[in-house]
Amino acid sequence: MTWYALASYDNGHGQRPALVLNDRLFDATVVAQASGLSEAPELKPFLTGTQAAIADWPQSAPAIAALAAKALSLAASGEIKPLAEQSYRLCTPYRPGRIFGAASNYAEHAKEMGTKLAPRSESAPYVFMKADTSVVATEEDVVKPANTEKLDWEVELGVVIGKECRHVSVEQAYEVIAGYTVFNDISARDLNRRSDFPFTHDWFRGKSFDTFGPMGPWLVPRECIAEPQKLRMRLTVNEETMQDDSTEGMIFNIAEQIAYLSSMLTLKPGDLIATGTPTGVGMARGRFLQPGDVMQASIDQIGSIRNRVVAG
Structure with a gap:
């Protein structure tokens, strides 16, 4: 192809x-x-x-x-x-209707974050939602909110749904994919946690600010990528490599994530699944994004997106 x-x-x-x-x-x-x-x-x-x-x-x-x-x-x-x-x-290749994010879907990333995972055989994908208004295109600015000190990056393979579907099997999952894009799941780590409620985590707040979802540069149709589970992903900050890994490291692969989500709800054309990030995030390094920093997120066979951080 x-x-x-x-x-x-x-x-x-x-x-x-x-x-x-x-x-x-x-x-x-x-x-x-x-x-x-x-x-x-x-x-x-x-x-x-x-x-x-x-x-x-x-x-x-x-x-x-x-x-x-x-x-x-x-x-x-x-x-x-x-x-x-x-x-x-x-511009962004399109505007996602819904954004589903796979949390701790790479073992080494979970380890660097101090997340203890249950054995794979005893667990299922952990999915959160991210606001569709977070999406921005390559070369658009990511705005650092004034109330965060721990702004972080996460390069991810974005899977775009192309067919309305429910109860999709793992074997049939690729049939409902339109294509792939690069996604950078920007996260305010200190806003992911709360002390004013008995619930300690609030990933929606920490990940859903406007501009927290750079994506693009375009959409590559499914048929153009023969092995999406063997794509190299990289992210640099100011040209320094932070993340460099492969989609092969996913705990729950693309098909399993689609099957899991469709077992709960109807997936629709334009839904975006951010399939998880590998090791190398700023939280583990003690290095967070500051105004003036420039991120470049890349995935082989897709392309690169570049975004500068500015003060909010």
Whole structure:
């Protein structure tokens, strides 16, 4: 399968959909016209925007794949040109309806956080929810709230659901995935805990501030990544490596997380599962984000997102 991705960009006249080929953006409408596919009904949701394409993914996906195949030959012959990088800014590839986060899903990360886990055979994924308004695009600022001193990073593989589903088996789980993106689960560690209630943890508060969910740079369709459980993930702060690991280290893999969530509720197109972070977070290092710090989160076969921290 040839690699391509879906992106959303703004050239000063509102958001527009794009195809990504070899890390370069091509306006989706221009590509569709050059390919003679601009009137294809299955392609119309994507030409409206990436949000509409994901909402209608089972019908949109084959048409987008066909468009990408034609776009590659058109780009090679010079019949279509990539957008000039200085002419646009990347937006989030789409806006998740709900964000589900897998907590302590890497053994070494649990260890560095001092979290004692039950044996895998006696447990299930531990999932929290994060506000959809936390999401920001690459190159957008992460705002450090004035009431936190322990702002932290967490690079994660984001799994995007592309089909409404319930009671999905592990064996069928990949069939409901639209694609993958990079997610940085920003966390205010000192706000994850509370002393004013008998409940000691409040992960929703510590993880749901506006700007606490950088994601992107685009969405890579499921078919373009053969082995999503063998992707290298990295995160740097000011070009210093903090996290460097593989999705192979998940305790509960992607399929198991989808099966678990769908056993409780109906998953919908656009839902995002942040599948957990590996070792190397700031809490374990005693090193927290400060205004002026620049994070870069990367996952092989997907891409990188870059975000600066500013004071709130």
